[in-house]
Amino acid sequence: MSHSNGPFRVGIGGPVGSGKTALTDRLCKYLRDSHDIAVITNDIYTKEDAEFLTRSGALVPERIMGVETGGCPHTAIREDASINLAAVQDMVEKFPKLEVLFIESGGDNLAATFSPELADLTIYVIDVSAGDKIPRKGGPGITRSDLLVINKIDLAPLVGADLGVMDRDAKKMRGARPFIFTNLKADKGVAEIADFVLKSGGIK
Structure with a gap:
């Protein structure tokens, strides 16, 4: 894939509490020394996720941008992505050599997908703590990501999953689309996810 039109943009979605911000944090720490990366987070009324990533030292603060989406976080990543597209443009202007840009969605909706x-x-x-029936409930995030x-x-043994x-x-x-089991707290699975991102983007 040619990156003449800007960085490879990776959307990270999922229910509240599933580990989206933890994944973003771990991927940044894993990739930051070898690649030019930045993050945009979406929160409904705050910039809590962006602040968490800044505090954890995922990246330098200027590479982390929080977008407040107001009451419809799903719209901001899909039907009307203009607020996020403007944030992408800002990041690209600040960091013209950007290779990977992570965009973390806000909200709590199994049906939310990225434009x-x-x-x-x-x-x-x-x-896993949401129970082992979650994959079979489907929804576009589960079937089409x-x-x-x-x-x-x-947590599987603790929740009987x-x-x-x-x-x-x-x-x-x-079907043939990949999935991976992780324990992000212990960094299990982070390297594989990072490799998947780089390979998918044709990034060395």
């Missing part, structure tokens, strides 16, 4: 004009690749994060991340596998069932259902719902 193709906003994201080149979509990663959807769910977590480029990569499905099933996070917090360390069967990873085998989740594996089977994810395969059934996604």
